[in-house]
Amino acid sequence: MTKKVLIAGFTGAMGQKAVNLVNKMDDFEIVAGLSPIAKNDPEKYSLPKDAQIFKQISEIPEDIADIWIDFTTPTAVYENVKFALKHHISPVVGTTGLSDDQETELLALSRKEQVGGLIAPNFGMSAVLLMKFAKEAAKYFPDVEIIEMHHADKKDAPSGTALSTAKLIAENRPEHETAPDEVESLKNVRGGDYQGIKIHSVRLPGYIAHEQVLFGGNGEALTIRQDSFDRESFMSGVKVALEKVSALNELVIGLENIL
Numbered sequence: 184m185t186k187k188v189l190i191a192g193f194t195g196a197m198g199q200k201a202v203n204l205v206n207k208m209d210d211f212e213i214v215a216g217l218s219p220i221a222k223n224d225p226e227k228y229s230l231p232k233d234a235q236i237f238k239q240i241s242e243i244p245e246d247i248a249d250i251w252i253d254f255t256t257p258t259a260v261y262e263n264v265k266f267a268l269k270h271h272i273s274p275v276v277g278t279t280g281l282s283d284d285q286e287t288e289l290l291a292l293s294r295k296e297q298v299g300g301l302i303a304p305n306f307g308m309s310a311v312l313l314m315k316f317a318k319e320a321a322k323y324f325p326d327v328e329i330i331e332m333h334h335a336d337k338k339d340a341p342s343g344t345a346l347s348t349a350k351l352i353a354e355n356r357p358e359h360e361t362a363p364d365e366v367e368s369l370k371n372v373r374g375g376d377y378q379g380i381k382i383h384s385v386r387l388p389g390y391i392a393h394e395q396v397l398f399g400g401n402g403e404a405l406t407i408r409q410d411s412f413d414r415e416s417f418m419s420g421v422k423v424a425l426e427k428v429s430a431l432n433e434l435v436i437g438l439e440n441i442l
């Protein structure tokens with residue numbers, strides 16, 4: 184049976200990639216889009232001509248869709264996913280910026296409502312592998328810093344991928360001495376700190392999405408790097424998520440957990 188899809192953030196850089204992907208997939212049909220300033224002109228955004236456009240979630244009818252794709256903003260995503268779960272629409276979420284508490288609440292809601300979904304800070308295979316390799320390397324190299332580099336329009340920092348990488352490293356690295364007190368003669372020059380792991384966020388035109396994890400050891404170093412040169416790189420992960428999400432019975436965090 185054809186799955187009905189709503190795309191939240193369909194006018195954005197990722198939303199438009201998702202529109203093109205779903206338009207090409209058999210058995211999936213875009214029935215609606217959500218975006219606060221979109222014109223009521225589906226074809227302008229490559230949506231099917233009978234797709235409905237909503238400006239806010241309060242306008243959306245209950246049984247509109249089976250799947251909710253979300254590429255919106257850190258400020259909108261929590262309410263969006265809550266709405267989807269409450270209305271038994273399976274969320275496929277790429278939007279970053281959810282806090283740990285928000286993710287925990289959404290997981291509990293998905294269990295209560297018995298609705299599956301996926302939240303993936305990164306749908307790109309190179310980033311999924313980088314996180315896996317970094318987690319493994321952390322067992323042997325506890326001293327580590329992360330540099331993430333993104334386009335200048337990115338609204339959140341650090342990137343969701345960098346934060347997830349830091350969490351995975353923190354889970355796996357052995358106890359070790361933290362660095363001695365440092366003096367910063369320029370405020371914040373040493374970056375953000377997640378459990379002793381420094382994260383540095385770079386925002387520049389020309390970049391898309393890139394991350395380096397630098398491990399330092401005794402007379403040696405290991406650097407793991409991934410680059411997304413084109414947003415198309417995220418679409419194979421979104422496709423897998425669309426194909427698998429209806430079979431999930433709760434919210435899953437991380438693309439690697441459904442591959």
Ligand SMILES: NC(=O)C1=CN([C@@H]2O[C@H](COP(=O)(O)OP(=O)(O)OC[C@H]3O[C@@H](n4cnc5c(N)ncnc54)[C@H](OP(=O)(O)O)[C@@H]3O)[C@@H](O)[C@H]2O)C=CC1
Pocket residue numbers: 191192193194195196197198217218219220221253254255256257258259276277278279280303304305306307343417
């Ligand atoms: N998981 C992954 O693999 C990836 C995740 N991302 C994440 O996806 C998100 C979107 O990125 P990107 O497409 O570059 O951003 P854009 O700024 O290009 O797009 C944001 C979209 O969200 C819409 N929007 C803004 N406010 C709301 C709201 N309150 N409710 C619903 N929609 C809203 C905008 O609509 P309007 O134009 O009408 O304002 C626009 O369509 C970010 O969080 C980013 O980090 C990005 C790349 C890959």
Ligand SMILES: O=C(O)C1=N[C@H](C(=O)O)C[C@H](O)C1
Pocket residue numbers: 279304305306333334337338341342343344345391392393
């Ligand atoms: O905003 C982006 O562009 C991206 N956001 C995600 C993140 O915050 O990790 C994924 C990817 O890095 C692109």
